[in-house]
Amino acid sequence: MRGAGGVEKTIWDRLFLVLVAAIYIFLMFPIVLVVLLSFNSGEFLAFPLEGFSLRWFEALFSNTRFLEATSYSLRIAAISMIVNGVIGTLAAIYVARHAGNNRDRIRLVMTSPLLVPEILTAIALLFYFYEIGIGTDYSIGIQLGHIVVTFPYVFLNVSSALFNFDRSQEEAARSLGAGGWMTFRRVTLPAIKPGIITGCLFAFVISFDIFNISLLLKSLGRNTLPLELFDYLRFNFDPTAAAIASLSIFLTFAAILIIDRTVGLRSLRF
Amino acid sequence: MSATEAAPRVETPTIGVGRIGPVWMLVPALVLLIGFFVLPYLSIITMSLREASTRAVYGEGFTLAHYATALGDPFIWRILGRTLLMGAIVTVVTLLLGYPVAYHLANSRSRWTSLLYIFVLSPLLVGLVVRTFAWMIILSNNGVANKALMAMGLVVFPLQLMNNSLGVTIALTHVFLPFVILPLLGNLQAISPDLAMASRSLGNSRMRTFLKVTLPLSLPGIQAGSILVFVLSISAYVTPAMLGGTGGRTMSVLVVQYLVDNFRWPAGAALAIIMAIVALIVVGLYLKLTARAMRRLP
Numbered sequence: 001m002r003g004a005g006g007v008e009k010t011i012w013d014r015l016f017l018v019l020v021a022a023i024y025i026f027l028m029f030p031i032v033l034v035v036l037l038s039f040n041s042g043e044f045l046a047f048p049l050e051g052f053s054l055r056w057f058e059a060l061f062s063n064t065r066f067l068e069a070t071s072y073s074l075r076i077a078a079i080s081m082i083v084n085g086v087i088g089t090l091a092a093i094y095v096a097r098h099a100g101n102n103r104d105r106i107r108l109v110m111t112s113p114l115l116v117p118e119i120l121t122a123i124a125l126l127f128y129f130y131e132i133g134i135g136t137d138y139s140i141g142i143q144l145g146h147i148v149v150t151f152p153y154v155f156l157n158v159s160s161a162l163f164n165f166d167r168s169q170e171e172a173a174r175s176l177g178a179g180g181w182m183t184f185r186r187v188t189l190p191a192i193k194p195g196i197i198t199g200c201l202f203a204f205v206i207s208f209d210i211f212n213i214s215l216l217l218k219s220l221g222r223n224t225l226p227l228e229l230f231d232y233l234r235f236n237f238d239p240t241a242a243a244i245a246s247l248s249i250f251l252t253f254a255a256i257l258i259i260d261r262t263v264g265l266r267s268l269r270f
Numbered sequence: 271m272s273a274t275e276a277a278p279r280v281e282t283p284t285i286g287v288g289r290i291g292p293v294w295m296l297v298p299a300l301v302l303l304i305g306f307f308v309l310p311y312l313s314i315i316t317m318s319l320r321e322a323s324t325r326a327v328y329g330e331g332f333t334l335a336h337y338a339t340a341l342g343d344p345f346i347w348r349i350l351g352r353t354l355l356m357g358a359i360v361t362v363v364t365l366l367l368g369y370p371v372a373y374h375l376a377n378s379r380s381r382w383t384s385l386l387y388i389f390v391l392s393p394l395l396v397g398l399v400v401r402t403f404a405w406m407i408i409l410s411n412n413g414v415a416n417k418a419l420m421a422m423g424l425v426v427f428p429l430q431l432m433n434n435s436l437g438v439t440i441a442l443t444h445v446f447l448p449f450v451i452l453p454l455l456g457n458l459q460a461i462s463p464d465l466a467m468a469s470r471s472l473g474n475s476r477m478r479t480f481l482k483v484t485l486p487l488s489l490p491g492i493q494a495g496s497i498l499v500f501v502l503s504i505s506a507y508v509t510p511a512m513l514g515g516t517g518g519r520t521m522s523v524l525v526v527q528y529l530v531d532n533f534r535w536p537a538g539a540a541l542a543i544i545m546a547i548v549a550l551i552v553v554g555l556y557l558k559l560t561a562r563a564m565r566r567l568p
Binding site (some may be wrong): 106128147212 | 410
């Protein structure tokens with residue numbers, strides 16, 4: 001090393017940067033690839049790209065099965081988001097403000113669906129619904145499964161917003177004569193709103209994406225979009241599949257963009 | 271915290287009703303999680319003990335036979351071994367790839383940092399089916415990888431990259447990489463930069479500073495990330511089901527096959543429980559080993 005130490009360092013720095021850049025590319029490459037191929041006019045899911053075309057999206061939008069699956073997925077995701085937005089926020093406020101000594105224990109229960117593999121939860125719910133008579137003939141089973149699995153995302157994000165919130169603001173409102181409800185609506189709620197929005201969007205996106213719960217709890221003939229894509233890929237391997245995949249990628253990036261604009265991505269909690 | 275009723279100042283500002291703690295706020299969440307999460311887990315256990323039946327998905331009586339059958343079947347052991355091995359490989363590779371990224375993100379002052387953060391985060395939010403589909407495009411016989419290798423003259427015939435354990439391992443590494451980066455990132459960001467600076471000012475090289483200061487302090491992040499990835503990859507269903515073929519079949523795929531294709535619910539439940547117990551044992555051993563390593567820290 002000796003005198004050349006400074007030079008050597010920069011070489012290592014560069015090597016490190018090349019390595020890191022390669023890993024970033026590895027992370028993004030498959031996603032970029034799918035989007036590129038969904039706009040490719042060629043018949044096959046392969047390079048070289050032949051030209052820009054929207055024909056695969058046309059094929060997608062003229063396929064009623066995909067449209068039905070998309071609207072079913074959107075519906076399940078929206079209901080999961082709204083239900084969890086309410087009960088997850090309430091639970092987070094309770095745990096942050098009133099749980100006392102039980103805080104850690106309750107928090108563990110609230111985040112438990114994240115701590116076990118989704119496939120196990122799906123299996124558990126399949127047996128359970130069958131035993132209590134709900135079965136899988138109606139959408140209620142799959143819907144409850146989605147709500148359970150996405151619940152922790154709202155709970156965690158609202159909790160973290162509450163944790164970062166300066167409580168002296170609440171005290172100030174109270175000492176100025178505001179009642180409990182008034183303080184909540186005028187002070188607390190606006191302060192934790194970004195956390196609620198993030199949690200809700202997160203719950204929506206995760207619900208739209210998850211597969212195992214839907215696979216085991218779906219009722220006959222009713223597919224969510226991931227299920228429909230999975231089934232389609234058993235017998236077909238064409239750019240229409242890439243168009244469906246792109247659609248779900250766009251949805252994800254729209255959510256990421258909104259989260260980034262409202263609260264910043266670094267506040268996300270898993 | 272003590273709040274007396276007659277306190278002149280509001281010491282514990284409460285939201286909503288009363289000072290005792292409005293338990294009703296927690297009730298809906300508890301009903302959801304106990305009713306549709308905790309109780310269902312109990313029914314995996316009871317299901318695994320039920321008798322099989324030819325007329326329904328399960329029979330009347332109770333038995334331990336499904337455990338005995340599964341544990342006496344070399345085929346099950348082979349699948350279990352393959353699942354664990356794949357999980358271990360994915361965990362090690364994601365750690366090796368994830369650490370540099372987390373280190374880079376934690377120390378990056380560039381204005382591109384938030385874009386890079388999106389790079390890490392977005393694969394996590396794109397559905398598993400979509401990401402696995404992307405890997406099918408890359409790894410199939412006529413896929414992007416084989417075409418590239420052949421164009422470069424590295425191989426003459428397409429390599430078998432899919433429908434085996436190799437394809438599943440590659441795709442799972444990509445799928446779960448963010449799960450190791452994010453805990454590590456949080457950990458590395460929490461380490462005070464003063465420590466590394468102190469080590470450097472005492473004449474230690476960068477490499478030595480990293481090995482003696484940063485790396486030991488990031489062990490909790492390594493531990494959290496690796497457990498997460500291990501559990502996720504041994505329980506993954508979508509990726510092995512789409513990419514694995516029969517050669518890359520894992521425990522999850524086998525369990526779903528029992529439940530959905532063969533309607534053998536009790537036997538499938540027993541397999542799921544065996545898998546969960548094995549996973550708990552492995553994670554427990556790992557925690558013990560890593561705890562010993564971390565205790566040696568100053």
